[in-house]
Amino acid sequence: MNRRRFILACAALLAFAGSVALPSAGRADARSDAAAKFVQDLGARAIDVLVKPQLARDESMRRFRVLLNEGFDVPYISRFVLGQNWRTATPQQQQEYGALFERLIVQVYADRFAQYSGKNLDVNETLKITGSRPEGDTDSIVSSQIIRPDAPPVAVDWRIRSRDGKQKVIDVAVEGVSMSVTQRSEFSSVIQRGGGQIEALLQTLRQRVGAAG
């Protein structure tokens, strides 16, 4: 009797799990589809706002900063990149680091976009979405290819996290190399070589964003 009840309970559990799992699989598909559209829209906006017009450096940095904060979860990324060192940083250090990190990203990427300034690119011929899949409970990975003239295409994976119904990029992987992980490794090295002090990283960042600013 016990055994039979156990089997029945299992069957009921399976049926229940099935009825729960199926709609959530549908939701996951909808989530990754939405993420793919999000990446495509972000690419289109970047080309319209940053690439097509000829911009002065200040203006392209300003526009990039707006786009960056719309499309990317900068506070999350900056915290991820600091890794274990976040916990040992004081609130003042965390605050200053967050601001410096954002400025570093703005400067580096605004300059990268400047190389393409004034080019009349078409997003559908530059950024090809090749697939998307749900990852975990909140994330989607959108796979894409950046098409370049006279060079092989570059595979870029975008990790999108949806939080409170809003989507943000939390990582970009180029040919399997995560930008966040690389930067985390680099920052960690700067801190270790500076005697394990966060201040060493802050000092390096201040010099870098100040000198170029």
Next chain:
Amino acid sequence: MKLPGFFRSCGAAAAIALSLSAITVSGCVLPPRDDPAALAAYKEANDPLEGFNRAIFGFNEGTDILLFRPAAEIYRTVLPNPVRNGIRNFLRNLRSPLDIANNLLQGDLNGAEVATKRFLINTTAGVGGVMDIAADNGLPYRSEDLGQTLAVWGVPEGPFLVLPLLGPSNFRDAAGVAGEAYGDPLNLWATNTDRDEIPLVRGIVGGIDTRAGLIEPIDDLRRNSLDYYASLRSLYRQNRISEINNGQVPAGSESYPEFPEFPEDDAAPAPAPVDNSNGTAKSSKP
């Protein structure tokens, strides 16, 4: 095998063994015990020989700036794109026996079939491998090397290693490079028939062609890195993991980075919006 070639291999092996024993004695960094952040950094860097590696890295940087980068620039300026593609195709086709063997050793029969078809098609219709006809017909090139094969067999990567002139590597990949140089059919034939210049020219041209394809990315990385060595170390490791998995990262695998959700109260303070673009304004106090 001719004796001079044999002695040269012995000499190289002895030099590597000597330098390795030297670094294990002197330059080894021990893992930190008490600091969790330092320990995490130590594990992620996988670089107990960092002092030695940074020294070789400095030497490589010098030779790159003085020699390889300028050579790559000239190569790219003098030779038009189709010629460079032809050279790359030709050199890749020469690697076909190694690609086929590595696919087989990894148990990848489909990969071996693709590599074999590519070799046959490109050697004949592709005029000795100069044209990559196979890629245009749905058989794209994929590099398989002995380092990847060893990884598939479960050999651990070993510590990060910067090789003189060859650049970032690890113990497993260095063994792979040595094994391939030794076992490559073309190299064997060349050494056995006193044509030692063939592997040398092949290595130099291949190196310059690869370097020419990386001029902008490496310039960018050098310019924008806070610690170029550490960036390259991380890039190398991640890129090799991707190559070993043939670009497909299995979900939930250890090599895939985790992106945890940080607790709400612990979240990073959002940088306050800055409306002047010169970047001098600090974030406002919380």
